[in-house]
Amino acid sequence: MIREESKEGGMQNQLGLMGDQAIMFSIMVALGIGGILALFMALFWPKRWQVSYRMEVYFAVLIGALGVYGALNSQSTVAKYWADVPDIEKLAVQSGNVGIDTDAKAFDRSVTAYLFQWGFIFINPDGSATRNALAVKPGERILVHVVANDVIHGFQIPAARFMTEVDPGKVRSIWFRAPEKPGKYLIQCVNYCGIGHYQMKAWLVVGDGKPGPEGSKHG
Amino acid sequence: MADWNDHENLTWAPEDLISKTSFKDLLFSDEARLIGLKGILLSLIMLALGGVMALTFRTELAQPGIQFFEAKTYISALTLHGMIMVFGFAIPMTISIMYYMLPKALGVEKLESPWAAHLSFWTILAAGVLLIIGRPDFTWTFYVPLSLRVAGSTVWMGYIAIVLVGVSEVLAGITLLNTARAWKRKTGGRWIDMPLIGWGALTEAGFLIISAPVLSLVGAIMLTDYLKITAIYDPARGGDALTFLWMFWFYGHPAVYLPLVPIIGVLYALLPRLLGRPLWSQKSGVVAFTLLFVLGFGVWHHHFQPNVTIHGWIQATFEFMTMMVIIPSSLHVFNWIATLWSGPISAETKNWIPFKFTIGAIFMIILGGVSGFINGQISINTDFIHNTYWIPAHFHTIFLGFIAQMSMAAIYFLFPYFTGRMFHPGLANLHFWLWQLGIFAQVMLMFALGLAYFPRWVVDYLPLPEWVVPQFGLTVAGFVVGLGFLVFIVNMLISARRGEVVTEDPWPVPDRLGDGVPGTDAAAEAAAPAE
Numbered sequence: 230m231i232r233e234e235s236k237e238g239g240m241q242n243q244l245g246l247m248g249d250q251a252i253m254f255s256i257m258v259a260l261g262i263g264g265i266l267a268l269f270m271a272l273f274w275p276k277r278w279q280v281s282y283r284m285e286v287y288f289a290v291l292i293g294a295l296g297v298y299g300a301l302n303s304q305s306t307v308a309k310y311w312a313d314v315p316d317i318e319k320l321a322v323q324s325g326n327v328g329i330d331t332d333a334k335a336f337d338r339s340v341t342a343y344l345f346q347w348g349f350i351f352i353n354p355d356g357s358a359t360r361n362a363l364a365v366k367p368g369e370r371i372l373v374h375v376v377a378n379d380v381i382h383g384f385q386i387p388a389a390r391f392m393t394e395v396d397p398g399k400v401r402s403i404w405f406r407a408p409e410k411p412g413k414y415l416i417q418c419v420n421y422c423g424i425g426h427y428q429m430k431a432w433l434v435v436g437d438g439k440p441g442p443e444g445s446k447h448g
Numbered sequence: 449m450a451d452w453n454d455h456e457n458l459t460w461a462p463e464d465l466i467s468k469t470s471f472k473d474l475l476f477s478d479e480a481r482l483i484g485l486k487g488i489l490l491s492l493i494m495l496a497l498g499g500v501m502a503l504t505f506r507t508e509l510a511q512p513g514i515q516f517f518e519a520k521t522y523i524s525a526l527t528l529h530g531m532i533m534v535f536g537f538a539i540p541m542t543i544s545i546m547y548y549m550l551p552k553a554l555g556v557e558k559l560e561s562p563w564a565a566h567l568s569f570w571t572i573l574a575a576g577v578l579l580i581i582g583r584p585d586f587t588w589t590f591y592v593p594l595s596l597r598v599a600g601s602t603v604w605m606g607y608i609a610i611v612l613v614g615v616s617e618v619l620a621g622i623t624l625l626n627t628a629r630a631w632k633r634k635t636g637g638r639w640i641d642m643p644l645i646g647w648g649a650l651t652e653a654g655f656l657i658i659s660a661p662v663l664s665l666v667g668a669i670m671l672t673d674y675l676k677i678t679a680i681y682d683p684a685r686g687g688d689a690l691t692f693l694w695m696f697w698f699y700g701h702p703a704v705y706l707p708l709v710p711i712i713g714v715l716y717a718l719l720p721r722l723l724g725r726p727l728w729s730q731k732s733g734v735v736a737f738t739l740l741f742v743l744g745f746g747v748w749h750h751h752f753q754p755n756v757t758i759h760g761w762i763q764a765t766f767e768f769m770t771m772m773v774i775i776p777s778s779l780h781v782f783n784w785i786a787t788l789w790s791g792p793i794s795a796e797t798k799n800w801i802p803f804k805f806t807i808g809a810i811f812m813i814i815l816g817g818v819s820g821f822i823n824g825q826i827s828i829n830t831d832f833i834h835n836t837y838w839i840p841a842h843f844h845t846i847f848l849g850f851i852a853q854m855s856m857a858a859i860y861f862l863f864p865y866f867t868g869r870m871f872h873p874g875l876a877n878l879h880f881w882l883w884q885l886g887i888f889a890q891v892m893l894m895f896a897l898g899l900a901y902f903p904r905w906v907v908d909y910l911p912l913p914e915w916v917v918p919q920f921g922l923t924v925a926g927f928v929v930g931l932g933f934l935v936f937i938v939n940m941l942i943s944a945r946r947g948e949v950v951t952e953d954p955w956p957v958p959d960r961l962g963d964g965v966p967g968t969d970a971a972a973e974a975a976a977p978a979e
Contacts, residue, residue, distance in 0.1 A: 250828050261818035264781060268810055271788035272798070280786040285732060285779070292778045296771035296821070303825040304764050307755060310827075380594040381689055383835050387901035390831040394753040396690055397593065398683040401756045415910070419835040419903040421587050423598060424519040427906035 249302045314402055336404060337369040344382040344395060347425035359440040361431040365407040366438035375401045383420035386433055392419055411435045457553050458721045462950040464868040480551045480559035485866060487544025487569060494536030501529035503930050510923040512911045522907040523585045530588030535613045536576050538707035538851050543620050545858045546649060546710040550627050553645045553717050556634055560626035568619035575612035578605040587905060592681040592692045596674055604674060610667030614660040621656030624649040644733040648713015651737045655702040663699040693752045701748035711854045712780055718861060719787055722803045724957035728786035732779055739776035743769055755830045770824035777817045784810055794958035801876040805857035808884055812849025816842060838898025845891045864954035869947030875939040882932030889925035893918040
């Protein structure tokens with residue numbers, strides 16, 4: 230499954246189309262519909278209208294205010310997300326240093342994901358590795374250090390409403406909360422990384438959280 | 449308010465220019481219309497090629513599983529589709545339409561620096577040939593280090609093509625800039641009073657001359673990295689892929705405006721011409737072009753996932769600038785709708801094919817603008833937008849929905865002037881409706897696939913219902929658009945030889961008020977905005 234739908238305490242992190250972002254999304258959809266209505270009314274409504282500059286100024290101010298609100302809103306959401314990543318992780322993201330400390334107490338599980346053409350290897354907290362499967366427990370907060378070792382890849386977990394682009398030689402540290410509902414959730418590469426890009430998939434396996442044969446066979 | 453000479457300034461005597469013109473003249477004449485036509489013809493060929501590529505991979509994607517093409521063939525078709533449509537169709541087409549219209553619309557004698565326009569044409573043609581022979585398979589954004597490593601023996605042609613595209617664009621910018629300056633020289637007027645198609649040319653020239661050299665530099669560095677002379681982009685040899693991203697998108701974001709700005713200028717000329725009354729506001733258009741130019745250079749980072757590649761105030765600045773782009777974009781749309789609203793629109797005008805395509809284009813840019821605003825928010829971008837089908841949905845709304853449709857409006861408008869014959873209205877209407885249906889279905893299904901996290905650049909996909917159904921619909925919609933284009937080509941070819949002969953202005957000023965007096969100045973004044 231791609232995403233567990235609306236289960237309380239499920240996949241949510243602060244990013245994604247929910248809360249304030251959903252309001253902005255709705256406002257923009259409404260604005261689009263309003264614009265199209267105005268266009269058709271201008272064409273077919275018999276009444277003609279001398280639009281004033283004042284009206285345009287009001288319109289521009291309204292649009293600008295929406296832009297400012299959208300940017301502030303988004304920045305605040307993003308800041309909340311990064312606030313949960315320990316400082317050392319934030320530094321790693323900014324400086325791109327490889328080989329960071331993965332001892333992050335705020336998370337239930339800290340995993341390193343290696344991306345290469347065209348697959349994923351996950352290094353688990355106990356040092357074991359699984360290929361194309363990340364095994365976690367329901368509801369766990371997971372910190373993932375994503376590393377690409379050849380070309381630019383994208384690491385997306387639709388169920389977690391998150392993706393990161395990852396450039397070779399850099400580490401991107403991200404976190405998400407695992408779904409409460411056991412099952413398999415898609416992980417995919419969303420940056421073109423060669424002709425095998427379409428095969429570059431893995432699974433987030435929500436169960437007992439133990440890596441092993443169960444995880445490996447999902448590749 | 450703009451001087452009400454728009455009608456006169458965009459009217460030519462209908463003549464069979466094509467029969468009168470030798471092939472040599474078409475290729476080498478300095479006459480603005482012929483330079484424009486040459487570019488339009490090449491761009492249409494490119495559109496056909498790019499369209500065939502699209503239908504090729506659309507057929508493959510109609511259902512999951514690999515049916516017809518191996519992954520390499522698929523991605524080559526996809527790469528050529530992107531490169532041909534952006535560099536071979538959209539940018540040259542809109543600039544060529546501008547070449548055709550600009551001298552007449554500005555009231556200057558000729559297109560200035562025609563040598564640069566010619567060189568630009570030949571350079572882009574050479575780039576196109578190199579691309580087709582080189583068959584690069586690393587998408588139109590040619591991200592390193594992939595594009596340095598998947599190289600076949602002819603990939604160096606792709607790098608040289610990238611250099612040539614940049615050169616071609618700078619040359620086009622020189623022609624547009626000098627033609628806009630010719631208006632200033634001739635009239636001695638204030639820049640703010642220059643017709644808005646001139647402002648489109650000026651803005652475009654600025655984008656081209658500042659950003660395109662960076663594209664050439666990127667291509668040159670890729671070539672020297674590939675030849676192991678330098679190691680600037682390849683991390684395996686001490687380079688940095690992020691350097692490429694910063695440089696490429698410094699060109700790349702203005703680049704997405706390169707086909708947009710000239711065609712906005714053309715719309716500003718065409719809309720009042722077809723309505724037979726002035727634009728609602730000249731000043732508003734100038735402000736919108738200026739803002740678009742300034743903001744257009746400050747948003748490029750939003751293309752490479754700002755949530756993880758930058759933080760702090762730099763991230764906030766790029767996001768803020770990106771969100772502010774909605775202001776000039778909205779001002780343009782506001783101006784067009786206000787122009788439509790501020791006076792009667794005759795039934796005759798509403799039936800004109802160029803007018804219909806203009807309205808279709810405005811409809812689509814509203815959709816595209818709204819989706820762009822959504823893309824700009826980093827938080828949502830990190831969810832379902834970045835590199836899912838939401839992105840092609842957004843840019844197809846603009847490129848196909850707005851730019852291609854507006855280009856069609858201009859071609860239908862100009863056709864009787866350069867052939868001396870009218871196109872077949874029934875076929876043109878069929879083209880129009882096939883495109884409205886096909887393009888709307890295409891972009892909506894792409895948006896739906898984006899919301900369902902469908903990734904870009906895949907030849908095969910999981911058989912999930914939320915992916916399979918829209919993908920099939922998308923393929924059908926693609927063929928509807930392709931059919932529309934075929935109808936257009938057939939119409940043009942047949943009508944150029946057998947269409948009804950046109951001796952008078954094919955787009956006369958309509959009798960808006962129904963009083964038997966077309967286009968009175970009093971009616972024109974009535975359209976002016978209240979201060």
